[in-house]
Amino acid sequence: MSGGALVGVVLVSHSASVAESVAELARTLAGGSTTVPVAAAGGTEDGSVGTSSELITQAARQVDGGAGVAVLVDLGSAVLTVKSLLAEGDELPEGARLVDAPFLEGAVAAVVTASTGADLDAVATAAGEAYGYRKE
Known part of the structure; x- marks a missing residue:
């Protein structure tokens, strides 16, 4: 970790409202942490459904504190x-x-793990392990 910076998280969805809602939920479930830099990059610049290189780039730069940026995508x-x-x-x-x-x-x-000060490898591993969450 660089100078106490936390790993940033970018959430890329085809829908701006989905990206924002997932970001809000993740922050809330991480204890309302406002310390973890999380940015939503949903939809396109004109508000349509899709993805935007520009919005993704802006979001990643916004959350970059030097500790790495975890980018999660929907589709x-x-x-x-x-x-x-x-x-x-x-x-x-x-x-x-x-x-x-x-x-x-x-x-x-990812956001919960980043809030602990974990490095990018740990954040990525925790996020990937979510594939194993059982709901039965």
């Missing part, structure tokens, strides 16, 4: 957009990582 084309940004090399902050995790459960796990 297929969001994955492709984030992978494209990572491949370009200079669009997302250094240390940004696409995290393979379920969107809602992974977001909660």
